[in-house]
Amino acid sequence: MRTQIAAANWKMNKTLQEGTQLLNDILSSDIDPSTTQKVIFAVPFPYLTVSNDVIKGRANIHIAAQNCHHKISGAYTGEVSVDMLDSIDIKYCIIGHSERRELFDESNQVIAEKLNLCLGKGLTPIFCCGEALSIREAGTQNDYVENQLNESLFHLNKVEIQKIVIAYEPIWAIGTGKTATSEQAQEMHAHLRNVLAKQYGSDIANNISILYGGSVKGSNAVELFGQPDVDGGLVGGASLIPSEFVQIIKALK
């Protein structure tokens, strides 16, 4: 079975005290991810080390960064490198979130460079893709997302591609309360798996976890995660509310 993942993306929310409380509230509830499940918290940079301490000793629970820079090191004031993340024992990093693409002009090429650096250091990238509303309305979302994979992922070899987690996040569903229907999610996830199968073969495509993101909540997670090609979720707003995120974790297959 593919790994099923509930990943929290806190974005730029919570103070250290509030975030630690949030983590502790979730960890002290009755969650116990199995060996085929993972729970990941993508917290702001300043909380990575403290958060790693908070989850210490908990099986199948990890801390992620929300971003990294696409150069190894140098004069990039304010940026954080993959080497820095590695040096504080961070094993996961969100790459290419739509907010980074839109607000910080990240291109598919820059995202490919970030993926390479992560893989080089043994970090698992959570690679985000997804279309804007105008593309969905034009009906060209399948081609658009396929191109994102093509330009950011398909230089990877058969071993490397299996080290990636993909998150499909339609931009029109992020933070809007407007979730994709489970049919829309399944349709795109199946398309992505087909595209991966064409490139790498179906055994490899069937091994890659594809998460859905965009207004995932406690109340819709069972339905979304129940789809055959949906392997969990990348969750923003609802991951900031302990009871909601616990319900989402419990909805994993």
Ligand code: PGA
């Ligand atoms: P949302 O955000 O759950 O608040 O829609 C998801 C994301 O941006 O990863």
